[in-house]
Amino acid sequence: MQIRNAVYFFREACKSIARNHLLSIATVSTITICILILGMSVLITLNTSTFLDSLESDVEIMAYLDQDLDNAGVKDVQEKLESLAGIETITFVSREQALKDMQETLGKKDYDLESTLGKNPLPDSFEIKATDSHDVPDLAVKIEKIYGIYKVNYGKGIVEQLFSTARWVRVVSLVFIFLLALGAIFLIATTIRLAIFARRKEIYLMKLIGSTDWFIRWPFFIEGIGLGSLGSLLSIIILAAAYGSLLSRVDTILFMPLVSGTNVLINLYLSLFAAGAVLGIIGTGISINRFLDV
Amino acid sequence: MLVQFYNVSKIYANGVKALDDISIKIDGGEFVFLMGPSGAGKSTMIKMLYREEIPSRGQIFVASRSLVRMKKKEIPALRRNIGVVFQDFKLLENKTVYENVSFAMEVVGANHREIKSRVIEVIKMVGLHGKEKSLPGELSGGEQQRVGIARALTNRPLLLIADEPTGNLDMNTAQEIMELLFDINRKGTTVIMATHAWELVKAARKRVITLESGKIDSDINPGEFTLCK
């Protein structure tokens, strides 16, 4: 693209936007709303999935040992556990330690739980962390089969629910984002189609005079990209202001910590801006070849 | 040899046979009338010259290049050597005379200085000096056609083709436009003009190719005129 052509393309694009200013305003504001909702759902997804990730990574398997297992038996169990695939860490928790922990959790340091209970009722146990928390249910089944293990506990039900909730949140936001993007593309395509229609006589003449197809297309692409970027820019400004002021007031919502890393947010805003431009390109691409076939 | 038609036939998608086995040759520098009643196939021949239509059979060469074998991306280069003038002028109503003419240079990527000097030159050439800032709606039919001719001339085409350029004009204005076209031809541009106005053709004493239902009826050179009609 030569400089003087670029000047011409930009001038034509601006003229076209100005000529259809009502439609241009309508398109930009709809894109703003679309990208705003897109950005909000991404932020919500980002926050929930960060939260869910942190919950998921906390999922542990507690394997309780038979009360009458001797030291050698415990060692056997540990070796068998270590031979299983997909385990990140194994921590042995003795029954004494378990009682101490419980006492601490209950928060009554001076209250002697053991003497109250007569004897320590807790078994020895292993705390097991899976490499991938999604493997936990399967691992639990395998661990339960090891000789010497009396019971396995991993918050069965809750874990599965957590995973399926996380999956649903992701699927629903993806579908939502997809539909919004389609809407934005449709709007840009319509705007460009109308802009091309308004200039069909001009385009026919350009073709007969000997313009190349790309010379004719460029102004429309610039118009589409311009509308898309302008819309996304406005939505980013709104989103950044709103989320920024939310962050300055609270840092958690319903116990959920808010994502506040500057890098994460800048990447999000840049992506939204790029998304606006890409929507502009796709929307223009859909309509661009109308009236070009002369 | 600037233009050659070899056994060209055209059958449109709806089955209408617009041209039937046409063969002609036109030299550089000639002025040629394509004459015939409405529906004879004049516009079809004209459109083939700038490759808006392609023959169903036969070959067409312009400046030794086959328009049938021409690739899509070679079309712009062909069209930059051909200026087209229309019966309905096809001016852009919201652009001034100057802009309508400069448009033709802008859209092929000419630079500003070139455009300015050339546009003023052709506007003078067609006799519209002083009307640069007028809109087409403020001009008479004859003046609008002059703008159309100026636009066709800006890129210095080898070939100027005009499809019934006087069809919307009264007789006197038509004569003035004819004079302009002869003038352009005298300066070296080949001109092909389709028309059904025998009065204009008769007075001109130029080569006349007559079409009748898609076939060539006669091809008469100046000088042979007195013999016919």
Ligand SMILES: Nc1ncnc2c1ncn2[C@@H]1O[C@H](COP(=O)(O)OP(=O)(O)O)[C@@H](O)[C@H]1O
């Ligand atoms: N695009 C088209 N599709 C179908 N038929 C056409 C088309 N253009 C012209 N024709 C037909 O071809 C014949 C020749 O038309 P045309 O070349 O326009 O003649 P002229 O310009 O001499 O009046 C006519 O019968 C016309 O109806």
Ligand SMILES: [Mg+2]
């Ligand atoms: Mg015609």
